[in-house]
């Protein structure tokens with residue numbers, strides 16, 4: 306038995322991103338510990354989605370560094386990034402399911418693209434995931450035929466299909482009713498534990514943060530103003546964070 | 556002038572990080588001009604935008620060419636695109652081919668009768684169909700039917716982050732979405748052109764011989780005498796170029812669509828208009844090229 310790896314799975318250092326004159330990320334630092342759920346909090350327009358896009362290599366930062374499992378991602382070419390993309394999954398805000406494919410086919414998609422599994426093995430893996438996420442009964446339906454919460458669960462199953470090590474969720478509960486939100490929260494937590502993945506979650510919802518987060522990062526003006534366990538957040542002296550928490554009714 | 560040139564170079568994608576915006580699906584640099592010369596910009600704006608458009612298309616052509624010969628080859632995607640573009644257009648191309656041949660025959664018999672040359676009709680129609688009518692009309696029909704659909708498909712995939720989702724699952728979207736469509740259109744438009752040729756000649760024969768009483772033997776004889784295999788192959792070369800152009804334009808518009816559902820609608824609209832213009836402009840230049848070439852080599 307080796308000791309659990311204490312280095313963070315993901316480390317973001319001094320990240321800058323401009324859009325023209327708009328300086329969105331201003332030297333942002335963040336660490337995401339292995340196996341934990343880290344939640345990124347922050348007001349609207351503070352660059353949470355922009356940060357997630359840089360981490361998932363969907364966009365390139367102006368400067369700074371992003372390391373995944375100790376390896377630098379910034380500056381890698383398209384093909385060098387491919388192996389890292391397989392190790393990360395992303396659950397998009399709108400789920401981003403392929404609308405011409407069934408739930409089953411959506412989850413099978415990354416496996417068909419990247420694994421040497423035969424169709425029986427793919428079937429088994431997909432059904433295991435769908436069962437774990439309690440949407441096996443909808444396997445044959447199209448995304449347009451299922452509810453938002455089920456779409457989200459399908460998206461999570463798809464992001465998990467390739468033995469993902471890191472899942473990024475961009476506002477997984479926005480636009481869902483409280484009951485479904487809560488179910489998605491539980492799911493994130495459970496997914497993190499059951500599949501032993503590290504989770505990075507963008508959220509607006511303080512209640513949900515307290516429920517799922519082992520680590521919270523509060524973004525303000527393109528920097529991380531607070532980083533630590535959620536319990537410490539309430540004790541943080543930063544006035545911006547205090548105001549944010551007050552506004553959220555804490 | 557210097558900032559203008561710098562901007563131009565930037566817009567044309569002569570930057571090291573040129574591919575990053577394509578990857579991010581945002582080909583147009585979003586920087587706002589901090590320069591003071593707004594009148595200057597008023598003049599150079601449209602020029603820059605036109606050049607920018609050329610730059611984006613050129614880069615997409617480059618990316619597509621690169622990924623066409625790179626693994627993985629998405630064969631199911633290609634077959635589906637061939638089915639959609641080719642098989643799906645058989646009816647509409649056949650129908651237009653029939654009527655184009657028929658109306659051409661009607662008009663030519665009427666006109667040629669004035670100087671007693673109506674027996675030339677078959678030959679003239681054969682040449683006209685093979686060289687011009689079949690490739691141009693087939694491409695226009697495919698563009699209206701499949702090009703617009705491709706722009707809408709890719710546009711809505713962009714709008715709902717499905718293209719980002721492909722990236723995040725380590726599937727290169729140019730390779731997965733654009734290459735199959737462009738290759739399929741480049742292959743299928745020539746095949747549809749052959750169909751158009753055959754159905755068109757049949758339509759011309761129907762009207763000329765059956766309706767207007769031309770001599771059937773002479774009609775067929777003239778077609779075979781005047782229409783050279785090189786006329787047909789010239790048409791097929793054009794058709795392949797048109798197919799490539801209409802697909803790359805449709806894909807460009809869809810792939811880089813912005814602004815939600817409305818943006819997708821506008822992208823589709825632009826795809827159809829730009830494809831039609833591109834087909835007709837290309838037609839002139841390819842004709843010129845082919846004629847120069849055949850004259851100098853013959």
Ligand SMILES: Nc1ncnc2c1ncn2[C@@H]1O[C@H](COP(=O)(O)OP(=O)(O)OP(=O)(O)O)[C@@H](O)[C@H]1O
Pocket residue numbers: 324327329347348349350351352353354355356581585
């Ligand atoms: N592609 C882009 N081009 C120009 N500006 C952009 C682009 N993407 C994001 N921005 C800008 O960057 C800022 C941060 O956007 P971002 O989407 O990251 O906010 P957010 O923190 O996710 O907000 P929300 O909680 O509302 O989702 C915004 O002002 C936005 O307008």
Ligand SMILES: [Mg+2]
Pocket residue numbers: 353354355476
């Ligand atoms: Mg956001």
